Amino acid sequence: MAAPVAVLGLDPGSQVTGFGVVRETSGRAELVAVGTIRTPSGGDMAERLGVIYTRVAEIIKDHCPTEAAIESVFVSKNSASAIKLGQARGAAMAACAVAGLSVAGYPPTMVKKSLVGVGRAEKEQVAFMVAQILGVKKPDWALDASDALAVAICHLNERRMRKLMGAK
Numbered sequence: 001m002a003a004p005v006a007v008l009g010l011d012p013g014s015q016v017t018g019f020g021v022v023r024e025t026s027g028r029a030e031l032v033a034v035g036t037i038r039t040p041s042g043g044d045m046a047e048r049l050g051v052i053y054t055r056v057a058e059i060i061k062d063h064c065p066t067e068a069a070i071e072s073v074f075v076s077k078n079s080a081s082a083i084k085l086g087q088a089r090g091a092a093m094a095a096c097a098v099a100g101l102s103v104a105g106y107p108p109t110m111v112k113k114s115l116v117g118v119g120r121a122e123k124e125q126v127a128f129m130v131a132q133i134l135g136v137k138k139p140d141w142a143l144d145a146s147d148a149l150a151v152a153i154c155h156l157n158e159r160r161m162r163k164l165m166g167a168k
Contacts, residue, residue, distance in 0.1 A: 005159070006032060008065035008101070009152025010056070010092050011144050014084040015039055017052050017092060018144030021063045022134070022152040027160075029153060031134045033063050034145045045084065049091040056095035068096040068103045069155035071111060071147065106154050111147075114154040126150050 004025040011018035016039075021032035037055040039048035070093060073086045096103045109119035115129040127146035131139045133153055139146070 005067065005156070006063065006065040007152040007155050008056075008060065008063070008068040008096070009148040009150070009155065010068065010070040010089075010096075011147035011151060012052070012070060012085060012089040012092050013144065014045070014048055014088045015041070016142070016144045017056075017088060018142065018146070018148035019056070019059055020141075020145055020149035020152050021059070021065050022149060022156065024156050029133055029156060031136060031149070033059065034141045034149060036142050036144050045087065049087055052088055052091040053095045056092045057099065060095065060099045060101065065101065067155065068093075068101045069151045070096075070103055070105055071151050072105045072107045074108055104155055104158070106151055106158075111150050111154045114157050115150050123147065 004023055006021055006023040009020045009022065017037040018035075019037060020034040023030045023032050037052055039051045070089060073082060073089055093103050112121040112126055113119040115121075115133070116125050123143045123146070127139065127143060130146050130149045130153065131137075134149070
């Protein structure tokens with residue numbers, strides 16, 4: 001029997017970063033923790049990044065994940081938003097690295113396809129599938145937190161696939 005693995009999933013944002021910890025034992029996914037990290041509205045970027053780093057470090061300390069997975073940056077029309085998103089992602093990744101966690105990145109379309117079967121699925125569809133997979137009847141978490149759980153579940157799916165294919 002394989003040892004349980006706990007994955008910290010992160011959906012980074014400069015204002016709201018979703019997080020979720022999912023533990024898999026014998027192929028069954030179980031919810032450990034879920035929530036959001038909200039940065040001070042109107043605070044400067046350095047302060048926001050400090051909050052993200054500190055809270056991710058606390059989550060790691062409290063829930064002891066063995067690996068981390070984070071949503072990759074996507075660039076839409078606003079390059080300034082993409083830069084802020086990249087900075088938030090960097091703060092979260094740094095907290096994981098300092099804690100000694102390996103960090104895998106997944107594009108949003110891959111996460112959605114892994115859970116819903118469609119790379120352009122709506123956030124509500126992803127949230128529904130996350131709840132189904134984790135056996136949660138009436139989830140009360142934010143969509144950012146649901147997205148973070150989806151990243152963690154996608155990572156678990158990818159781990160299983162690599163193992164089946166004989167890769168590390």
